[in-house]
Amino acid sequence: MAEMTQEVPRARSQVWSVIIGMSVFHLACLGAFYTGVSWAAVVVAFAMYVFRGMGVTTGFHRLLAHRSFKTSRPVQFLFALAGSLAVQGGPLWWVAHHRHHHAATETEEDIHSPVTHGMWKAHMGWMMTDAAFNEKGTNSRDLHKFPEIKFLQRHYVWLIIIQPVLMYALGSWLGEAYNTSGLQMVVWGFFISTVFTWHVTFMVNSVCHRWGSQPYDAGDSSTNNVFIGVLGFGEGWHNNHHKFPSSARHGLQWWQVDATWVLIRTLQAIGLVSEPKIPLAFRKNTAEKPPSD
Ligand SMILES: [Zn+2]
Ligand SMILES: [Zn+2]
Known part of the structure; x- marks a missing residue:
């Protein structure tokens, strides 16, 4: 009982920080009307979307949550670091919720299902509920053996704070020579890039459980959506x-663009990644060695 009474206020304060934080991030994007835009700012914003987005898809999702390939601790750390910079929560929190989504897909317990809770909650409303912060993370205990991952979870707020500071320094350094400024780089390279990456990630939970094709009976309403396939790196x-x-x-068919898979294969080719898991029926096509399990 004592634990319960402590847990609720903690969750509530985190809910408020999400509501205020997300509102501030969205409003800050409007700063572009004040700072204007430049090619340098757009290139940096795009680079940050690719770097941090791929950190989430490769690091948080395919590596940490699903253990779908093997790599060294330093490479795992770098991917988890890139994912932690995406302002989508620390790695242990992200993985716990994602594994729970697979375990409880479209039941009442699945907190971001558009089928049981509607599109708004599936997209981003779920992070504004106590349930998003009451997850105990028991399903991600296997990752506790990596102190560097726990470190990222504990200190990930600092990884958020440092980014606008670095963006301001970068914009000031590039300065008039690149027709940019510190403030412009903060708006584009941090806020717009982050909010764009958010909505791409969120659409995997909302759009990809509602609109698209269903070549497989996965026992749920999950869909293949080409728009998110491209924008969401597969x-x-x-x-x-x-x-x-x-x-x-x-992306199991040749035409299903999967940038994350291209990255994993490239890293495998240069020896940084091994044993990527592939469904049995697709192994021959990729000349892939069968996974160990
Ligand atoms: Zn998954
Ligand atoms: Zn899903």
């Missing part, structure tokens, strides 16, 4: 993913 092939959750490759 994560939009979500019906494939629910059918084969431990596969490192989500």
Whole structure:
């Protein structure tokens, strides 16, 4: 009982920090009307979307949550670091909720299902509820053996705070020579890039459980959506993913663009990644060695 009474106010304060934080991030994007835009700012914003987005898809999702390929501790840390910079929560929190989504898909317990809770809650409303912070993370205990991952979870707020500071320094340094400024780089390279990446990630939970094709009966309403497939670095092939959750490759057909899989294969080619898991029926096509399990 004592634990319960402590847990609720803690969750409530985190809910408020999410509501205020997300509102501030969205409003800050409007700062572009004041700072204007430049090619330098757009390039940095795009680079930050790719770097941090791929940190989430490769690091948080396919590596930490699903253990779909093997790599060294330093590479795992770098991917988890890139994901932690995406302002989507620390790695242990992210993984716990994601594994829970797979375990309880579209039941009452699945806190971001558009089927049981509606589109708004599936997209981003779920993070504004106590349930998003009462998750005890028992399903991600296997990652506790990595102190560096726990470190990222504990200190991830600092990884948020440092980014606008660095963006301001970068914009000031590039300065008039690149027609930019510190403030412009903060708005584009941090706020707009972050909010854009958020909505792409959120659409995997909302759009990809509602609109798109369903080549597989995965026992839920997950869909393949080409729009999110491209923007989400392969994560939009979500019906494939629910059918084969431990596969490192989500775009299973040659035409299903999967940038994350391209990255994993590239890293495998240079020896930084090994044993990516592929569904049995697709192994021959990729000349892939069967996974160890
Ligand atoms: Zn899903
Ligand atoms: Zn997943």
